[in-house]
Amino acid sequence: MKLYNSKSRKIEIFKPVEDKKVKMYVCGITPYDTTHLGHAFTYVCFDVLVRYLKFKGFQVTYTQNVTDIDDDILKKAKEVGKNWKELGQYWTDRFTTDMKALNVLPPTYYVKATESLPKMIEIIKSLIQQNIAYENEGNVYFDVKKFKAYGELSKLNRNQMLQIAKDRGGNPDDKKKHDPLDFLLWQNSKEDEPSWDSPWGAGRPAGRRGSPGGRPGWHIECSAMVYQYLGDQIDIHGGGRDLIFPHHESEIAQSESYTHKIPYVKYWIHTAMLMYNGEKMSKSLGNLIMVSDLLKKYSASAIRWVLLSHHYRTPWEFNYKELDEAEQEIFQIKTTLNHLGPSSHSEPDLSGEKSNEYLKQFTNLMDNDLDTPAALSLMKILGNNILKKGKANVEDSQKVLKNLLKILGF
Template structure:
């Protein structure tokens, strides 16, 4: 039984989608004014892993993740670069897709952009006005937060506490426009020279929160199964989404709210963010770090836990991933001399591993316990590969199971081609084998070292010397 920790209720709940066999899932995407940092990538990787596990469980997942392609930051950055806001958006959406493809994040079923949905946003805002939840003021439109009786439930904050915080961040201009400091913008009147659209309230653009309410309900329905994003979005973004959506539709907005933990950096475990100027972009890190290693590093920590970014932790991830890949290569190597047939004991063993993996992951997508089962599978596969007699079907079954389980973490296992075409290298390997038989270990070691300098790694196994390219 799959359970998910629901931020709204603050407890694990049995997962039951609204429509059997189908999961409608919305994940807040980036504001595309810069390259994504690995804090942003953490959310994308965490919920791509959730999506993959749901698909492993047999669900069809409709996965929508938006692009915020107009807001204050984008207007400011476009002006600084001397380009239009749409040009800036196109530039960084392209970069986002390249970076997420590198770390093997599956494309969303739909990647809607805020600017593609302006008519729907205007209609949604008008409905809120008609329902008495919003009002126009000097070209802006605001939502009456206090009118929504459950406001603050998701973030676990009282309206009085929220009002104190809101009052500290409301400008003098906004104070004059708002009925209440808690009210938030649905539509902003355009300043001179800013990108804008015509609306019943004058030229302007959407507020940040309204776009996700509009696009999630447009593409997934009034009630969706899972809405996900970073912990920093609980308030105000997701709180405001609930208020907007339920006031407009009269239906429960989300069945399960999922929020991922932060990426931290430094000895003080400081949250990584653009505002603190302590971030590392995926665009830069994958120039020096294997994208598969970065993916493995981030996908093997349970989504609600924080991740500490450090060179040491990346090295650990690299070594652990190499351990899995080596087991896969060991199985591939033994296929050269395998006997025909299957092994019933192996089939039973793999069924047991699958059951244990599923039990681990069913507990709120506990990837840390899940990957621990994979490591046990690796150990069993290596033990089998060292047997004197191995069966072809059993080797393939181990390979298939390893590939299947690690694919949920976004990892692709590929059989390495260890064949070496250079006759001189093959001759050296044969000479080394003979030197070992003659107990001439000095010569044997010298050949091993010489080949290593050429990128050829030798491994002595019970079935003979194995060699591969480094």
């Protein structure tokens, strides 16, 4: 099986660290708003990867996180006058409901960042001890100059990194930093923000009511959860392409500095951005298509079909026409599977051999960097051939079609 590795920018033969065992982590949502189709694209693609790896005989341990403490959640909680925890739980539940509707299998471990705080503190302590991180007035920063490989994943130069850090809340103008590219590992909580006890924050009794303690930076959350739930080295780390910098770049710096196990991740897999009305589907642009809205008008299978008819690495533009067409495809396949019924003929036929041929074609396509669009086309061809055959000798073909659809999560 071959997969595209964003780190090497090459299609590589997939070989996990431990034979037949796959450790996989995918960055989860920050639950402050509803699930849009861009999220669904990412999680459905990784769902198919998990299902396919299992079909290939791998034992998969899959961890996904919920970034339940973050600037965005606190900001939104303030805006709507809700408790940050309640807000996070509400949107997490909505997200898991949407994923269940789309037949996305739950990960082995689905964990909240706030459940890994001791691990985060342990990692930060070690980084300070090694002189790779420094404290300044209660904030702790990672000193990027101490990590030579910083930038190797994104392949961005310093100016590009600074620009993106600025656009994505990296705050390069923060005077407490030694270098504008240094990133937060821990920060002081403001009076009205949640806070946890920590060894940092000189002169401020940490974590007590009325005396601000601290809260973690974003990137350290994932490093801690990967370590806690999967170990010091994993096979696959996934997420949307917009997470490459600074999030995943910073995760590598923290984790490899902490564990000294290189590489932290063997294969970096990133999903492409989804567009709508000519721009990236994003909260800030207000061009979101919500999964829950689509589910009111379309079947979950049709939504899944549209998502998988686009390769996970190819950016694409959503339009409703594709959903209508997908609904037709689903109807056609259902007819193929149900209407004909299994053959009662006992005469010998070659359909078994032919069916194996389909299975071979299917695995060839999926082995080639998870070519789901081509796999869906194959489903259509197989379906058409079953219809052509009429009532006789279709049982084997129907079985194969059913099984292949199952691997794709239908």
